[in-house]
Amino acid sequence: MAGDSTKPVVILIEDEIQIRRFVRMALEAEGCVVHESDTIKRGLIEAATRHPDIIVLDLGLPDGEGVDFIHDIRNWSEIPILILSARTEEKEKVRALDAGADDYLTKPFGVAELIARIRAHLRRRTSGKNENQGVIEFGSVRIDWQKRIVERNGKILHLTPIEYRLLTYMASNPDCVLTQKQILKSVWGPSHSEDVHYVRIYMGRLRKKIEDLPSQPKHIMTESSVGYRFIL
Template identity: 55%
Template sequence: MSELHAHILVIEDDPTIRHFVRLTLESEGHESHEADTLRRGLIAAGTRRPDLVVLDLGLPDGDGANFIREFRTWSTTPVIVLSARSAESDKINALDAGADDYLVKPFGSGELMARVRAQLRRHLHQTPSGDSTIRFGELELDLVRRQLSKRGTLVHLTPIEYKLLTYLAGQPDRVITHSHLLKAVWGPGHGEDTHYVRVHMANLRKKVEANPSMPQHLLTEVGVGYRFVNR
């Protein structure tokens, strides 16, 4: 599989939307496979082993979040949710179940393909096990020395800031919910303390971003969490 030619499974019960998504994907050289129910989606995912899944939540035989939970028991393949549900609680539920991104209907072909490209890049170019350095912008994060430098000058990070940055940077282009960050950085007893994340993220941005009020790397997904972008 290459980013230019991926096998993508589209699970959507609306034939009009399914057709639109298929044509959009194929216009950029991808091969698409289709399913119109949760059960058929799971079968197709198991037999075809796609490089990416595009998933509707409102399927006739079950909630798409249930597909994600079952799929995540055996696959790390990226999942992009397409849904008419725009409530923050629905986004958080899907992302906590294991979705990588969430796009609200109606959506344009340009936005869909930008999300697809981002997830394929993340899946294809994850940091190799032997590579201990993550580079983004003018910054270099050394995972062995546990330090961040900007144009060769060390940037002091607190232990919490370092944990936040490494957790996000290790999963580029993926939306990480507040609850996932809290559990990963502070532990399972802090699942509701979202103000912890906001305070430390604000401090981290001051050290990482050229303009903290217009971040380029540590992006906010309003009401949901954060996304690290390597650019």
């Protein structure tokens, strides 16, 4: 890996050789270093030794549960994990996301989409986590963390405390799919873990306040029966 130290390192865990092939091609064209693995076991070894910047993980692997792999990784690393899953695996997806995965793509997926997602996560990683101490701007909205102020088009936007917590929580995890459970736990606390409708209702209110076209949102995107994704 001599001389590759500046290139982002991607670990691709997928048992289907053809998928590995085109994903690798695309990522290498993007200037990434790709390490492949067809089992969870190898994947763990790769993850521990290659200092990856992102892991792309297929959920249906022959030698184990993707969820266990995520738990293992999350024990020692915060590195972004992107999941590839089939459409019928809703529950699996949610479990993986709850376990700590950051994002998912449903097969069949477009290469352009994959690249865009990976770029977003790499950017998030390099831009650092202390961003949320300052100011975040998206669309016509500006969040000032320090002053605890949200402005839209330069005017102060009145948010209730929960709306504020919800917005800041989403905005501090951009591009990540946040499951309903995660959102409930972070914004409402653990005692509300069953009240999924709270998330929907508050998400609807928040959209009306920050989206230009709430029915076709640009920032708070719904992920059917999984959760939400915030896009800056």
